[in-house]
Amino acid sequence: MSESETTGADQGPVAMLDDDGCWELLGRQQLGRLVTHVGDVLDIFPVNYVVDDRTVLFRTGEGSKLFELSINDEVLFEVDDHSDADAWSVVVRGHASRLESAAEVERADGLALTPWIPxxxxxxxxxxxxxxxxxxxxxxxxxxxxxxxxx
Structure with missing residues (x-):
């Protein structure tokens, strides 16, 4: 996506993206990086995801990601892409929470978010x-x- 498409103006070789441009680009990809922070330890995990109503949704098994999110729900999530002509990067700062209710999980099941590995x-x-x-x-x-x- 060209910078003029995401910002509406030519701003030179680096352009800031507005929220709508960020969400549009996030919606085009499926793989991002989740950064967690517990104590002095930072971890980064690749996850496949979907955008759902201006939130990011991913699936995970029991393990370090879920454990770390139960201790500290503050996360960073980064997605980027590039071509020969341009590149972009979007960072989401926010809070991660496990879906708990049957209605939330049932709705999420309809989003076609499937694991990339078996x-x-x-x-x-x-x-x-x-x-x-x-x-x-x-x-x-x-x-x-x-x-x-x-x-």
Missing amino acids: TLKYNYVRITPTSLSGRAFRRGVEPDRYGIQQY
């Missing part, structure tokens, strides 16, 4: 954002670092 993942986790940030990048050749610089 393991059982009974737990749905929703990331509710407190903030979004995103940037789009126009790729190109690095400017001459040693030539005459514009002032």
Whole structure:
């Protein structure tokens, strides 16, 4: 996606994305990185996900992700992509919570969120954002670092 499509204006090689642009790009991908923080330990996990009503939903089995989220629900979630011409990155800051009610799980089951690897993942986790940030990048050749610089 070009930066003018996500921001409405040409802002040079780096452009800030608005919330709508961030959600549009998040909706195009399926793989992101979940960052958890417990005590002095930061962990990062690749997870496949879906966007659901301006939240991020993923599935997980019992294990370290679910355990860490039960201790500290504050997370970062990052997704990016690139082509030869451009690139982008979106970071979601928010709180993760396991879906508990039968109605929530039944609704989530209808979102076609299936594991990428053949393991059982009974737990749905929703990331509710407190903030979004995103940037789009126009790729190109690095400017001459040693030539005459514009002032």
